[in-house]
Amino acid sequence: MGGPAPKMVSDAESAPVFAKPPVTLREVAAAAGVSVATASKALNGQGRMTAETRERIRETARILGFRPNHLAQSLLRKRSFTVGLLTNDTYGRFSLPLMAGVSDALVDNGVSVFLCNVEDDHRLGQLHVEAMLDKRVDGIIATGKRIDRHLPVDLSNLRIPVVYAFTQPDPGAVGLVSDDAGGARLAVEHFRRLGRRRIAHVSGPASFEVVNTRADAYRAALQENNLPVSEPLLGAWSEGWGHEAVARLFGGGEERPDAVFCGNDQIARGVIDALRERGIAVPDDVGVIGFDNWEIVAEATRPPLTSVDMNLAALGREAGLALLSLVGGQPAAPGIRKLPCRLVVRQSCGSPPG
Amino acid sequence: MGGPAPKMVSDAESAPVFAKPPVTLREVAAAAGVSVATASKALNGQGRMTAETRERIRETARILGFRPNHLAQSLLRKRSFTVGLLTNDTYGRFSLPLMAGVSDALVDNGVSVFLCNVEDDHRLGQLHVEAMLDKRVDGIIATGKRIDRHLPVDLSNLRIPVVYAFTQPDPGAVGLVSDDAGGARLAVEHFRRLGRRRIAHVSGPASFEVVNTRADAYRAALQENNLPVSEPLLGAWSEGWGHEAVARLFGGGEERPDAVFCGNDQIARGVIDALRERGIAVPDDVGVIGFDNWEIVAEATRPPLTSVDMNLAALGREAGLALLSLVGGQPAAPGIRKLPCRLVVRQSCGSPPG
DNA sequence: GCGGGTTGGGAAAAGGTTTTCTCAAGTAGA
């Protein structure tokens, strides 16, 4: 109690800097000795005034640390430079790269993103959409965890543009998805180039549209290349199913595959582990390709897994840009646009013979 | 060209519903035959008027589908009901549940969340923070991928409150992290209750603070229980390191552990696989516990992995609520608050003997 | 019938910015 009072820091530096209100345009104008109208025009490069005046105002603004209030601007311009991102895959693996891509594309244009996780809850979805509408977002991007399911929200009669990415679009809307068929073809072609001839396909449940899309493309690609077509094995998206599929493919006496194209990386992981346990060498005896290119899985398999990457970040970018042009008044062609996949080659397929 | 023109849909239903401006309070007031002031008060339950008038205005608003413009409200109230969420872990595993928790806590209070991914780019971070400030967010939550690193942004002298969750807080700020020591203790105690006595610890690089925190707690818990303390094995966060650690622990002639507590689920996965390959049974011969409870990994190990869950969603919720009370003017106690972990029991530890 | 209190509702300012319009002064041409 008796000691010297603690040294006081200068008021500007100390304690709750909160509530010190931001500098307004009015203050800048006053400091520069002009009207707010002139100040506004000076800072925006509008209107007519001497270069000297403009510069003086700008300098004043800079010194005062003036930053225009976007709320006021938005109110006037009827454009908030804000979009909503709706997803039901917050924990999942797909929406993340996608969100990063979206955010990426938009930030460069000064647009911020409201992230909204609606789970599979209709009420929550409605709540979020209304909140976004109230906040006057310029548009909405809807994304999810599978492309053959709707989000639990009705986005069809909003007064703002909506873009769907990696989720089922409403009819007549703009939708972006990965080209799964192309991805499957990429895998088959890669195997063919490496001289593999008996290529099996192990994928997820038939209830997923992508499973059928990829399976069809797989069959078509085999036929085009005059390779023997074997029926795809459809099961679950799990490692366990990969194990089981290997038991079926390599358990019997019939001719064994020398390549397995898997519907996702977890199945591929299961396949590779099961093959190893059977003493079948990857990639020497059998090549394996996964789907999704989930790095954490693909790089942990032994050997590291070659996988089809859906380019989700790019897809997100495209979605962001599409929404932007829609917001800008450009009429975008409705319908579903498919973006190409790419093959990320690691060591699970081996090198070309010779 | 000669055919009948396509049937026209009614104008209200058709084409670019865009740009049809939202209903304003003024219109509601006009329709109800009152002034905007009265209309505002009617809808907000303020002011004095006959119940009949109030009800009539409300009904009119309902019919017209009036929704107040939050931009205008925010401008006036100097409160945007919007917060920024800053992360450098967009692709990662930690920020997602955390973000969901934050978003969860805030949505219930009508607050929306701007998601900003700053990667490790200082410039990008600055950009985002300024954008958020310009948009007049009420506060900021900073989160990251490890608790001993700063985000590449300076949040220390903002005029709005900041809460740090799962990232290193600035001195004097409010920070929330998981109780890693407690989590480690949870694991050791669980092993002890199951009768395991020789408990090893395999973790990530010593350069991570959590590695040391957990290792210290592990040692302390062993000592408290009069169990033999063996030096933790520190390496990488990978499956590969799990394999290698097993080689070291079970390769030599010395006494082998009957339990392994791992620094994350990937290491644990590697440990379990390596044990199986050596013919050591899990959980019969050796129990294994992981950390993070990354379900997709924990449930794919054979047997499924018991793991320490950091309760990140709860942590996010707490962060959201803390920020909310800060924004509301409640002075929150600065400093780091640790939230308890929980053990998610699966089958990798076995049941109690007898 | 009249002062004082209550009741129902409106006018107007405020919030920060942009934009259109207006206006005074200056310049050029006749």
Next chain:
DNA sequence: TCTACTTGAGAAAACCTTTTCCCAACCCGC
């Protein structure tokens, strides 16, 4: 010297809501 432009800058409306007065009408008791 007068007219016709141009130039530089300000006033004011607009965006939409909230809130603080303010005012008229009514009711009460005397």
